[in-house]
Amino acid sequence: MNEAMRKPNDFKSGVKPIWCPGCGDYGVLSALTKAFARLNCAPEKIAVVSGIGCAARIPAYVNAYGLHGLHGRALPAAAGLKLARPELTVIAAGGDGDIYSIGGNHFIHACRRNVDMTLIVMDNRIYGMTKGQPSPTTEPDYPTHLYPAGTHVQPLDGMSLALVAGANFVARAFTGDPNDLAEIIVEAIRHPGFSVIEVLSPCVTFRPEEREWKHQIARHALTPAGSVAEALAAVASAPELSTGIVWKGNRPPYTGPGDQAGKRVQDVLDSFVA
Ligand SMILES: Cc1ncc(C[n+]2csc(CCOP(=O)(O)OP(=O)(O)O)c2C)c(N)n1
Ligand code: SF4
Numbered sequence: 634m635n636e637a638m639r640k641p642n643d644f645k646s647g648v649k650p651i652w653c654p655g656c657g658d659y660g661v662l663s664a665l666t667k668a669f670a671r672l673n674c675a676p677e678k679i680a681v682v683s684g685i686g687c688a689a690r691i692p693a694y695v696n697a698y699g700l701h702g703l704h705g706r707a708l709p710a711a712a713g714l715k716l717a718r719p720e721l722t723v724i725a726a727g728g729d730g731d732i733y734s735i736g737g738n739h740f741i742h743a744c745r746r747n748v749d750m751t752l753i754v755m756d757n758r759i760y761g762m763t764k765g766q767p768s769p770t771t772e773p774d775y776p777t778h779l780y781p782a783g784t785h786v787q788p789l790d791g792m793s794l795a796l797v798a799g800a801n802f803v804a805r806a807f808t809g810d811p812n813d814l815a816e817i818i819v820e821a822i823r824h825p826g827f828s829v830i831e832v833l834s835p836c837v838t839f840r841p842e843e844r845e846w847k848h849q850i851a852r853h854a855l856t857p858a859g860s861v862a863e864a865l866a867a868v869a870s871a872p873e874l875s876t877g878i879v880w881k882g883n884r885p886p887y888t889g890p891g892d893q894a895g896k897r898v899q900d901v902l903d904s905f906v907a
């Protein structure tokens with residue numbers, strides 16, 4: 634294929650998404666394919682890795698290598714892939730439950746380890762696939778069938794957690810602005826190290842009121858801060874539905890244990906055989 638000719642459609646797999654009509658995840662798919670086209674990536678040099686959930690279906694819809702793996706385990710699989718095949722552009726993707734709840738420990742350590750890959754968290758503040766249970770980002774007073782009076786539990790702030798744990802690029806975007814989102818994905822992929830993009834992505838079936846987000850988004854309210862402390866302050870003081878890039882760090886990416894560590898592992902293995 635003529636590389637100059639790559640278009641967003643070249644990155645669609647042809648598998649028809651089974652998301653509900655109006656689901657925010659369609660906009661994320663559209664932005665992701667736009668971003669790949671702008672970067673002019675070869676599909677065979679991209680891998681999209683996910684866990685389980687509505688959001689986590691996304692690898693099936695992208696023309697690239699993909700892994701639709703275990704609930705909560707997208708990040709360790711993606712990190713292993715990137716360390717083994719550093720020439721690939723690796724995207725991990727999932728929902729607020731997949732990444733912040735069952736995968737929460739992996740999220741913290743992926744930020745800390747800083748492998749060069751990009752995470753897209755499609756945050757709809759609910760478990761969509763399993764029909765509407767509260768997630769770590771659900772508001773404390775939001776009524777669900779499991780908690781009719783709300784959970785009364787403080788929501789998890791994924792952006793701040795990413796900053797504190799060491800992510801090298803942190804942004805929030807809205808699926809209803811696919812051009813902005815595509816631009817942020819391009820920047821995140823280009824930025825060395827672990828990039829986190831939290832995407833506000835309405836679940837129109839179990840959180841129909843999230844359709845109103847398109848009128849409530851504070852577009853570009855977040856801008857790159859000069860330090861992690863300033864970035865944390867910006868996230869805390871910005872309107873709740875703010876979008877923009879808040880942090881671009883300069884930590885060197887983790888590329889693996891190096892030859893010496895590999896040799897030590899081999900020595901241990903050899904000692905069992907001897
Ligand atoms: C080990 C394990 N525990 C629980 C489940 C059930 N389960 C599937 S998807 C999901 C939550 C999905 O929520 P989220 O990640 O927010 O994705 P969404 O469907 O909202 O896009 C759960 C609890 C599972 N598949 N595997
Ligand atoms: S249940 Fe919600 S998150 Fe899942 S496909 Fe439908 S609208 Fe999207």
Ligand SMILES: [Mg+2]
Nearest residue numbers: 728729759761
């Ligand atoms: Mg969800």
